[in-house]
Amino acid sequence: MGAFASPREAVEEIAKLLRARDWAALAACYDGPPPPAFYQEREGGHPSGADDWVPFPPGWSYLSHETEGDVAVVRVGVEIDEGGGMIQRGVHAFRLRRTPAGWKLLA
Numbered sequence: 001m002g003a004f005a006s007p008r009e010a011v012e013e014i015a016k017l018l019r020a021r022d023w024a025a026l027a028a029c030y031d032g033p034p035p036p037a038f039y040q041e042r043e044g045g046h047p048s049g050a051d052d053w054v055p056f057p058p059g060w061s062y063l064s065h066e067t068e069g070d071v072a073v074v075r076v077g078v079e080i081d082e083g084g085g086m087i088q089r090g091v092h093a094f095r096l097r098r099t100p101a102g103w104k105l106l107a
């Protein structure tokens with residue numbers, strides 16, 4: 001792996017790597033070195049996991065992306081049913097770069 005055919009595919013494949021905790025494969029998806037301690041999970045953050053995972057929590061889904069040149073800003077989101085008609089929504093963005101091999105994560 002290491003690169004993705006599209007930003008939408010990147011979200012699907014990255015989520016699989018996160019669920020599998022395949023940190024080596026995820027690190028290979030970066031255009032350059034991954035951010036420091038990107039694989040560390042923390043406890044006590046936001047209920048959606050938004051504070052705990054890089055580049056996004058594994059349960060989040062592709063929403064959209066915008067490109068400018070060779071960089072895409074990808075938006076992912078989650079909905080958490082809190083019961084009683086209350087839905088908590090989260091949105092997060094991360095960046096990808098188009099390389100000759102395909103789309104790769106930016107730290």
